[in-house]
Amino acid sequence: MNAIDPTSIDEIRRRAEALGPWFHNIELGGVWTAPNHFLGNYPAVKWQRFADAVPQDLTGKSVLDIGCNGGFYSIEMKKRGASRVLGVDFDDTYLAQARFAAQQTGHDIEFRKLSVYDLGSLGERFDIVLFMGVLYHLRHPLLALDLIHEHVAKDMLVFQSMQRGSAESFPVEENYTFWETEHFDDPRYPKMHFIEHRYADDPTNWWAPNAACVEAMLRSAGFEIVQHPETEVYICRRVDAPHGAGAVYPAKGSTP
Numbered sequence: 601m602n603a604i605d606p607t608s609i610d611e612i613r614r615r616a617e618a619l620g621p622w623f624h625n626i627e628l629g630g631v632w633t634a635p636n637h638f639l640g641n642y643p644a645v646k647w648q649r650f651a652d653a654v655p656q657d658l659t660g661k662s663v664l665d666i667g668c669n670g671g672f673y674s675i676e677m678k679k680r681g682a683s684r685v686l687g688v689d690f691d692d693t694y695l696a697q698a699r700f701a702a703q704q705t706g707h708d709i710e711f712r713k714l715s716v717y718d719l720g721s722l723g724e725r726f727d728i729v730l731f732m733g734v735l736y737h738l739r740h741p742l743l744a745l746d747l748i749h750e751h752v753a754k755d756m757l758v759f760q761s762m763q764r765g766s767a768e769s770f771p772v773e774e775n776y777t778f779w780e781t782e783h784f785d786d787p788r789y790p791k792m793h794f795i796e797h798r799y800a801d802d803p804t805n806w807w808a809p810n811a812a813c814v815e816a817m818l819r820s821a822g823f824e825i826v827q828h829p830e831t832e833v834y835i836c837r838r839v840d841a842p843h844g845a846g847a848v849y850p851a852k853g854s855t856p
């Protein structure tokens with residue numbers, strides 16, 4: 601009986617297919633994991649549009665990739681020399697893909713099953729946190745941002761969300777009287793469309809925010825936007841959360 605060569609293209613293809621279907625299209629020893637992706641060569645096509653906004657040299661840096669899926673971004677961070685990359689996802693199937701992809705590409709990356717709502721259990725902050733393509737899949741998106749701020753973000757947040765509606769910003773006032781209502785009808789006002797059933801055939805798409813809403817939510821959770829290199833991508837710096845924000849405790853001085 602012939603021994604199976606784990607490095608042969610046929611065996612890699614067999615194992616990749618057994619782990620599929622894949623959302624991340626990654627090249628593993630000549631085998632593409634999602635060659636017919638509806639978004640093209642995804643996420644490489646997205647990454648190439650903002651890769652320059654992330655430091656080229658991550659030597660000595662720790663990275664947390666939340667909702668890591670098949671591990672594409674975790675691998676890219678490791679390629680830049682990050683000393684530690686932890687990818688978390690709540691889906692076992694995606695984690696198995698990520699482990700296989702890291703092993704096949706020769707990268708030492710830790711992948712752990714963890715929900716974004718349980719990030720506090722890590723007890724660790726990371727130099728760079730990736731929160732890409734997850735916000736709109738959550739029933740409680742602002743809670744997730746608050747938890748990231750409170751527990752795991754040390755400095756840089758790389759954020760991406762699907763956006764729908766106006767891409768323009770709106771000069772929102774600090775306050776409006778009870779009788780002013782027109783601004784709510786302006787398409788540029790921060791809005792998040794609630795998806796009760798499905799969008800793009802995906803029942804895990806719960807929200808579709810516009811650009812102003814994404815930006816306001818980031819600010820509100822204590823993330824200052826320092827760069828907007830791609831329509832859906834924001835590079836943020838962790839700052840103090842504004843009054844009233846916070847995942848668990850009410851801000852000092854707030855009414856009960």
Ligand SMILES: C[S@@+](CC[C@H](N)C(=O)[O-])C[C@H]1O[C@@H](n2cnc3c(N)ncnc32)[C@H](O)[C@@H]1O
Pocket residue numbers: 623643666667668669670688689690691694714715716717731732733734737738760
């Ligand atoms: C659209 S994919 C984005 C994958 C990758 N971050 C990217 O940008 O290409 C969303 C990922 O978030 C994960 N996810 C959704 N809800 C989650 C949660 N509550 N905790 C952890 N991961 C979650 C899904 O399993 C999936 O892998």
